[in-house]
Amino acid sequence: MIPRPRPRRFRLRRTMMFMNAQKPGLIKDAYIYGCDSIMLDLEDAVAENQKDAARFSLYHALKTIDYGNTEVIVRINGLDTPHWQEDIRVCVAGGADGIRIAKCESAQDVITVENAVLAAEKEFGVEEGRTLLMAALESPKGIINAYEICTASKRMFGVAISGGDFRRCMGTHFQRDGVDLLVARGQMLIAARAAGIQCFDTVFTDLDDDEGFEAELLQNKAMGFDGKSLINPKQIRPVHDLLAPTEKEVLWAKKVVEAYREQSAAGVGVFTVDGKMIDIAFIPGAERTLRLAKACGMYDGDLV
């Protein structure tokens, strides 16, 4: 058995790759791809008559395979199915880092899952509060209720939009400029930021359209997403490359943080760096850049 360290609510999650929990060939070496998180799927990827088999497979994978620093999240079946309660039992018993609630529409959905998770933690002698939660918003109602969902539990570390289902609800299709999801992405981001949790974009399904994938990533970055859900290992590298700060951004952030520490120690609140005004409002952003740079191996200083 491989004991996993206590999950951290806030960590780097640029890439979350979906894997069918029922396919041993996939889950046995999922960690070698280098994504930040893997998402073992008990929901849509698993046929209705194989839900039971997927849980046995998931349990032993969680107990046997050393996923190292890769975070292990499990997507459970929706609350409108007969499967979700047993899904939660196996996730907690196996020691998954977190659970992704599919088709989440309200704070009550989060609370329902949290109660079942707590009961399972007690049943299996797992530290109470260990298992993290995230929610997938897949419907207009989920987007409307984004803020109450984001703040429904201390276990919540993030929300993600599920584009396929959402577009279907809205009667639209994938658009290259992202206009189909613009408001939904924006509303979810605002809710996540207001709640102080992370926010992840939907999958990009056309594996042959590298240009479209890159355009969507750049838009994700510009909008402020923390990461993206992926369906294929080949999508990992582009995300890590594009979400990484540029060398210029790292240098600038370093300068800003250093100057801020120096100036505030001297009692100065607002000052200039290379002719640009800087005050405390710029510091969290600069520190975030440095943390990201550190994770990408571009910065090894001790400012963050």
Next chain:
Amino acid sequence: MKVEKTAVAGTLESSDAMVTVEPSKGGIEMELTSSVMNQYGRQIKAVVLETLEHLEVKDCKVTIVDKGALDCTLKARVECAVFRSCGKSDKNIPWGGAVR
């Protein structure tokens, strides 16, 4: 557990195994075909027997068609087949107990 009817779990895909359990009266009877028989035949049999022992299955015929499954996959397939044979594979699985 008592194997009550014939049940199957797993697939013939690479890294997987297809496990069939059938009721029987004379202890454990095992039939194994494997793509890695020479290297791992003995190990596979040991894992299957150990898993059946944990589940307290005393009598059954078990047929394994192995396509290079890891031990953890073999266990999962044997357990699923046994629970299916009793119609109990859907809920209240003893995770960490008989299933370990």
